[in-house]
Amino acid sequence: QVQLVESGGGVVQPGRSLRLSCAASGFTFSSSGMHWVRQAPGKGLEWVAFIWYDGTNEYYAESVKGRFTISRDNSKNTLYVQMNSLRAEDTAVYYCARGYESSGFDAFDIWGQGTMVTVSS
Amino acid sequence: EIVLTQSPDFQSVTPKEKVTITCRASQSIGSSLHWYQQKPDQSPKLLVRFASQSFSGVPSRFSGSGSGTDFTLTINSLEAEDVATYYCHQSSSLPWTFGQGTKVEIK
Numbered sequence: 001q002v003q004l005v006e007s008g009g010g011v012v013q014p015g016r017s018l019r020l021s022c023a024a025s026g027f028t029f030s031s032s033g034m035h036w037v038r039q040a041p042g043k044g045l046e047w048v049a050f051i052w053y054d055g056t057n058e059y060y061a062e063s064v065k066g067r068f069t070i071s072r073d074n075s076k077n078t079l080y081v082q083m084n085s086l087r088a089e090d091t092a093v094y095y096c097a098r099g100y101e102s103s104g105f106d107a108f109d110i111w112g113q114g115t116m117v118t119v120s121s
Numbered sequence: 122e123i124v125l126t127q128s129p130d131f132q133s134v135t136p137k138e139k140v141t142i143t144c145r146a147s148q149s150i151g152s153s154l155h156w157y158q159q160k161p162d163q164s165p166k167l168l169v170r171f172a173s174q175s176f177s178g179v180p181s182r183f184s185g186s187g188s189g190t191d192f193t194l195t196i197n198s199l200e201a202e203d204v205a206t207y208y209c210h211q212s213s214s215l216p217w218t219f220g221q222g223t224k225v226e227i228k
Binding site for chain 1: 153155157164167170213215217218219
């Protein structure tokens with residue numbers, strides 16, 4: 001069964017850090033480019049970051065560049081995002097999603113159920 | 122950054138009615154435009170890739186068209202289960218962006 005399962009969300013104070021994980025199963029994770037996409041409460045979708053299938057290239061939205069780091073462990077079929085210097089505006093449901101094509105310049109064909117991150121004092 | 126503008130923002134439709142949602146890009150993106158459906162409290166699901174390629178398992182009443190800057194998602198004969206917010210997304214250039222969404226409800 002093709003599946004992405006996010007974990008690691010929670011409530012964190014502004015300025016603190018959090019690491020999200022996304023466990024993949026049912027497809028060849030090591031051949032897949034992977035994204036993080038977020039959705040603030042009641043708002044639309046915002047692409048956050050992308051990593052190539054082999055981890056050699058990463059792209060970030062300007063809103064998170066320098067604060068977030070995407071990474072992956074193909075031996076564990078797991079995607080990560082390290083979120084530092086968190087701000088209130090980072091509050092959102094964070095989804096991991098697979099890129100249909102490994103370069104990222106394609107649709108997102110598999111989505112996880114999302115994990116909620118709340119940044120609040 | 123390429124801005125995608127969807128219209129309308131909200132549409133109230135009777136069952137079996139045809140629904141048309143448009144997505145306009147701020148610059149030409151060829152056919153690098155994709156459509157998603159997000160039902161309440163669910164994650165998004167891919168409906169259409171590259172403007173007109175229906176994704177596997179998607180009901181045939183969903184179809185996409187367009188190229189360049191103007192794109193359309195059509196739902197022929199709306200069903201109750203189609204109540205959702207629909208988003209377009211461009212993969213032509215970084216940063217990848219989404220439209221603001223179109224919420225479709227049953228009248």
